[in-house]
Amino acid sequence: TYNIKNNFIKNIIKKDLLKYPEKKINTRFPPEPNGYLHLGHAKSIFLNFNLAKMYNGTCNLRFDDTNPKKENIKYIKSIKKDIKWLGYNWNKKIRFSSDYFQDFYKYAIILIKKKLAYVDQLNKLQIKELRGTLLKKGINSPYRNQTIQENLSLFEKMKNGFFKEGQVCLRAKIDMNSSSLIMRDPVLYRILYKSHHQTKKKWCIYPTYDFSHCISDALEGITYSLCTLEFLENKKLYNWILKKLSFKKNVPQQYEFSRLNLEYTVLSKRKLQLLLNKKIIKSWDDPRMPTISGFRKKGYTANSINNFCEKIGFTKQESMIQLSLLDSCIRKDLNISSYRKMAILQPILIFITNYSKNTSQYLKILNHPHNIKFGYRYLSFSQTIYIEKKDFKKKCLDQKKKLKKNIKIKLRYSYVITIYKIVLDKKKNILFLLAQYDPKTLGKKNIKNNVNFIIHWISQKDSIPAIFKFYSPLFLKKKPEKSKNILNIINPKNYFKKKGYIEKSILKIPLKTSIQFERIGYFFLKKINFKKNLITCNEIISLKKK
Numbered sequence: 001t002y003n004i005k006n007n008f009i010k011n012i013i014k015k016d017l018l019k020y021p022e023k024k025i026n027t028r029f030p031p032e033p034n035g036y037l038h039l040g041h042a043k044s045i046f047l048n049f050n051l052a053k054m055y056n057g058t059c060n061l062r063f064d065d066t067n068p069k070k071e072n073i074k075y076i077k078s079i080k081k082d083i084k085w086l087g088y089n090w091n092k093k094i095r096f097s098s099d100y101f102q103d104f105y106k107y108a109i110i111l112i113k114k115k116l117a118y119v120d121q122l123n124k125l126q127i128k129e130l131r132g133t134l135l136k137k138g139i140n141s142p143y144r145n146q147t148i149q150e151n152l153s154l155f156e157k158m159k160n161g162f163f164k165e166g167q168v169c170l171r172a173k174i175d176m177n178s179s180s181l182i183m184r185d186p187v188l189y190r191i192l193y194k195s196h197h198q199t200k201k202k203w204c205i206y207p208t209y210d211f212s213h214c215i216s217d218a219l220e221g222i223t224y225s226l227c228t229l230e231f232l233e234n235k236k237l238y239n240w241i242l243k244k245l246s247f248k249k250n251v252p253q254q255y256e257f258s259r260l261n262l263e264y265t266v267l268s269k270r271k272l273q274l275l276l277n278k279k280i281i282k283s284w285d286d287p288r289m290p291t292i293s294g295f296r297k298k299g300y301t302a303n304s305i306n307n308f309c310e311k312i313g314f315t316k317q318e319s320m321i322q323l324s325l326l327d328s329c330i331r332k333d334l335n336i337s338s339y340r341k342m343a344i345l346q347p348i349l350i351f352i353t354n355y356s357k358n359t360s361q362y363l364k365i366l367n368h369p370h371n372i373k374f375g376y377r378y379l380s381f382s383q384t385i386y387i388e389k390k391d392f393k394k395k396c397l398d399q400k401k402k403l404k405k406n407i408k409i410k411l412r413y414s415y416v417i418t419i420y421k422i423v424l425d426k427k428k429n430i431l432f433l434l435a436q437y438d439p440k441t442l443g444k445k446n447i448k449n450n451v452n453f454i455i456h457w458i459s460q461k462d463s464i465p466a467i468f469k470f471y472s473p474l475f476l477k478k479k480p481e482k483s484k485n486i487l488n489i490i491n492p493k494n495y496f497k498k499k500g501y502i503e504k505s506i507l508k509i510p511l512k513t514s515i516q517f518e519r520i521g522y523f524f525l526k527k528i529n530f531k532k533n534l535i536t537c538n539e540i541i542s543l544k545k546k
């Protein structure tokens with residue numbers, strides 16, 4: 001279980017409970033099935049589900065499905081899967097706003113009969129014109145004062161498919177001079193000729209978010225309707241509708257918190273959809289996408305995402321969360337849960353000339369330095385080994401790219417060697433290195449003072465070829481959402497591959513397991529192709545901050 005740190009919402013709940021100890025803490029998570037869930041949704045999921053759990057309440061999962069033109073059943077499936085993967089269970093059955101279409105219709109008629117709603121025959125553009133702006137007063141629609149009978153009859157016609165899309169709509173009759181634009185006769189129902197994934201062709205009129213959300217909350221007995229700050233203005237309408245429809249007992253209360261903004265990341269389904277439309281990314285669950293499924297595919301754990309949400313907390317202040325916070329959450333988790341193996345990303349071969357060709361020995365080594373439950377693996381040591389080209393260049397060559405004399409290298413878990421010659425090909429590329437090993441140094445722990453550095457390695461005959469995939473942030477700018485066109489700030493190097501080797505014991509590890517390649521980073525084991533003798537991994541996160 002996770003701990004929600006004290007925040008303003010928790011304080012409100014605590015206060016309410018002091019006053020009304022019997023009060024139920026019922027929350028809901030209301031995604032629209034028009035895309036995959038992203039990390040921003042995880043923040044909302046974390047809050048709603050954990051608050052309910054903490055106070056013995058319930059959290060409903062409700063698909064906010066009032067726009068069939070944008071929605072799809074595949075999104076419903078992925079959303080359910082992601083919420084379960086994050087470790088949350090919704091209250092009983094899944095709800096749909098569309099479960100209440102008949103209710104919304106009934107409530108619309110009540111508003112018409114109370115002279116609080118009318119069928120406007122202006123089109124979208126005209127409505128916008130007359131709505132005015134913060135500086136310009138609104139103007140009443142000429143249809144605003146139709147009689148109840150006229151409105152009932154027009155609404156009936158709307159429902160029966162008499163009008164074209166956009167020709168008419170149902171509007172609340174509130175105040176065209178309100179200082180809140182949203183209260184200037186907002187649209188409650190519009191016509192959409194599109195088969196709905198749940199109700200099929202039953203309806204051609206669909207309620208708007210503002211009309212359906214508050215009523216759905218009330219019908220489900222939601223007591224705390226938590227949403228992001230952009231809905232602050234909508235709250236006036238939320239409360240107006242519930243009041244005018246005479247919901248009195250346990251009226252849901254809306255509270256707003258700031259949305260998650262993360263460096264180098266866009267968290268908006270619309271913008272993520274744009275990346276897909278422009279074929280910059282192929283799928284919602286691509287490891288570069290900030291979607292829950294993308295993180296899962298990359299190898300992130302549900303626990304690391306929940307810990308991240310716990311850490312960022314909930315406030316009313318807009319802020320930009322550093323990517324390093326997410327990085328540290330996943331590192332912390334993987335440090336505990338990952339097997340250790342050795343891998344070489346850019347191999348360079350060493351011949352150990354004083355080690356006999358036909359000998360090989362096996363070193364028994366823990367799969368996790370602090371947890372014996374991960375068991376052991378056997379690493380072979382032999383005459384030819386691979387080390388990282390980077391280690392060699394950085395530590396064995398001087399400024400003139402000449403071999404430094406008498407550099408002693410400790411091969412982790414194994415011997416100390418000294419490289420004494422670089423063998424070049426005709427084009428002066430390094431072919432391999434020659435070295436000597438010191439037989440007295442095997443497994444000696446306190447030889448640190450006598451060696452210049454310790455590196456990872458793999459014996460050639462113990463190595464399996466591998467492809468390592470690396471993903472970097474998709475955007476070059478820290479605040480991509482601030483850019484006019486996010487397509488102009490795509491990081492061209494958001495993906496690259498390297499070819500190298502992994503120690504053979506990797507074959508005993510199940511797929512989709514996370515592994516720490518020692519001194520490199522955490523990787524996710526994606527594919528083992530036995531025919532081609534090739535392994536594919538992707539980097540989850542590097543070991544240290546880059």
Ligand code: ATP
Nearest residue numbers: 030031032040041043044227228259260267268269
């Ligand atoms: P988007 O802007 O990405 O389309 P949305 O708000 O339209 O997101 P919904 O499916 O309607 O997506 O959202 C479901 C819930 O998730 C809402 O309560 C919404 O406030 C919340 N949510 C969406 N994005 C974020 C975010 N970045 N941070 C926190 N909560 C979010």
Ligand code: MG
Nearest residue numbers: 031032064209
């Ligand atoms: Mg939405």
Ligand code: MG
Nearest residue numbers: 032268269270
């Ligand atoms: Mg949206």
